[in-house]
Amino acid sequence: MKPDYMVIKEKLRHKLGMGRFEHTMGVAYTAACLAMRYGCNAENAELAGLLHDCAKQYDNETLLKKCLKHHIPVSEAERKNPSLLHAKLGEYLARKKYDVDDPDILDAIRYHTTGRPAMSLMEKVIYVADYIEPRRFKAPNLDRIRRLAFVDLDQTICEIMSDTLEYLKKTPESIDPTTYEACMYYQEIKREEY
Numbered sequence: 001m002k003p004d005y006m007v008i009k010e011k012l013r014h015k016l017g018m019g020r021f022e023h024t025m026g027v028a029y030t031a032a033c034l035a036m037r038y039g040c041n042a043e044n045a046e047l048a049g050l051l052h053d054c055a056k057q058y059d060n061e062t063l064l065k066k067c068l069k070h071h072i073p074v075s076e077a078e079r080k081n082p083s084l085l086h087a088k089l090g091e092y093l094a095r096k097k098y099d100v101d102d103p104d105i106l107d108a109i110r111y112h113t114t115g116r117p118a119m120s121l122m123e124k125v126i127y128v129a130d131y132i133e134p135r136r137f138k139a140p141n142l143d144r145i146r147r148l149a150f151v152d153l154d155q156t157i158c159e160i161m162s163d164t165l166e167y168l169k170k171t172p173e174s175i176d177p178t179t180y181e182a183c184m185y186y187q188e189i190k191r192e193e194y
């Protein structure tokens with residue numbers, strides 16, 4: 001059965017707090033817009049956006065416990081920074097609880113926090129939508145990055161990843177190798193273009 005967007009939306013409204021639910025809706029709509037711009041399935045992008053943070057309400061201890069219980073492998077970086085696990089557990093819940101079986105949507109949820117090298121278009125759309133949705137206000141250069149997102153998707157990814165790594169440099173031990181590898185990959189792609 002196809003997952004019902006409106007049913008999932010109402011479930012999440014009650015599960016996530018008000019702020020996180022607003023963020024979730026912002027990501028869903030922004031992802032649909034980016035999908036229209038770049039030519040991937042807008043309905044799937046909206047659903048991936050809706051579900052990307054569906055495990056975000058759990059604290060670190062609960063995230064670790066649930067991952068253990070469901071046999072979700074936890075990397076060393078995730079053990080040290082369990083909040084990263086909301087992406088992997090979110091993918092699991094999307095599959096098991098919300099009946100999503102499209103691997104494109106599931107991967108976009110799974111990699112939305114760290115990104116990864118050679119992301120699919122759907123992964124890029126969710127990664128970028130998560131950062132630029134209208135309720136976000138903390139990141140630097142947001143106005144420029146929001147405009148850039150509709151002009152050059154890879155350049156946008158490159159800049160978001162650089163800004164994220166810059167922010168994480170304050171606590172270098174907290175950086176997941178995947179975040180670093182992804183950033184290097186997109187910087188290299190952009191260098192090759194020039």
Ligand code: DGI
Pocket residue numbers: 023053056081084112113114130164168174175176177179180
């Ligand atoms: O769940 P959201 O807050 O909407 O967004 P997200 O899933 O992208 O998580 C954002 C946070 O994740 C942001 O503060 C940066 C952080 N992050 C990204 N890569 C890494 C990371 N945190 C750690 N510790 N290590 C990483 O590699």
Ligand code: FE
Pocket residue numbers: 052053056086112113
């Ligand atoms: Fe998230």
Ligand code: FE
Pocket residue numbers: 023027052053130
């Ligand atoms: Fe998010």
